[in-house]
Amino acid sequence: MAVDFEAVGRYIEELRLAKHIPRHRLAQDLGWSQKTLQRIAQGQVDMKLSQFIHLLSYLTAEPEEVDGLVEGHTWSFDQVDGHIINAGATGDTKQLEATKAELTAAMKKEYLPWMKSEILTCDIMLCELRGDDDGAHQAANRLFHQLANYEQWTAFDFRVVSRVVSYVPYAELRDTFKGHELNERALGWTRLDDQADAVLDSFYIGLIDSAVDSGKVDNVLEVCDLIRQRVVLWSNYYFRMYKRLCVAIVELLTGDQQQAVKMKDDLLASVGGFIPHNIFQRDHDGIEQLWRNVERLRAGATE
Secondary structure (H helix, E strand, C coil), X not given: CCCCHHHHHHHHHHHHHHCCCCHHHHHHHHCXXXXXXXXXHCCCCCCXXXXXXXXXXXXXXXXXXXXXXXXXXXXXXXXXXXXXXXHHXXXXXXXXXXXXXXXXXXXXXXXXXXXXXXXHHXXXXXXXXXXXXXXXXXXXXXXXHHHHCCCCCCXXXXXXXXXXXXXXCHHHHHHHCCHHHHHCCCCCCCCCCHHHHXXXXXXXXXXXXXXXXXXXXXXXXXHHHHHHHCCCCCCCHHXXXXXXHHHHHHHHHHCCHHHHXXXXXXXXXHHHCCCCHHHHHHHHHHHHHHHHHHHHHXXXXXX
């Protein structure tokens, strides 16, 4: 049976890119030359079966499973991420610091790119909980630039990016994600299940803060248009709330200010009517702060 070495090479290269393993690191760990790996990627090498198995074993081993993060347990990056998000939501700084220390120690033993992202995520949440806005911005931008340098993004990478969008300068986001590509899902990830939609919700919502921080009305209107155009299920109440908020923001920036405030207040009142206060309060406060920022932007634009 003839072997299609070009197809094999493409498959190996796709695996390497998906794992965010630089070619020089792969060469170092396997004891091979970078030139050999390059020729394999181009389908120019007739590998021995033992070499192919060795390479495939390295690339398909589950790098998200790390022994020793917690004694007696093996955590996947989804589990680690869950611990971090839960600690941040409950304000558990001790857990965040402990997780960061465990990840930092594990990084010294094994090259796992996702750990770098999670360490920075811990830093961001610790800064947020301590009220260190500058520190949170710096850590978030380090994380974004780290991911932006990857040759290809995974679903996990985009999930992480969606959390820091509000911190990243709008000009950089616009350069990285072209507006029309968002709706076409051309983001380097392909999972289109409910979880992926929830991540995309978070990404769009974060864009609003970034656009407002840019100080440019046109940027805010552009994001509002993106959000209003996005098609979501009727059951997606959370994102539909932001679609209605964007209508009010556009009215505030381009139309009747009093009518815009009424639209915003009516929206918050209607949502608060069926979502428990303790659950909705954080979003309510965030929307009111966003609204004040848009009002300042409007005032600056009309001076």
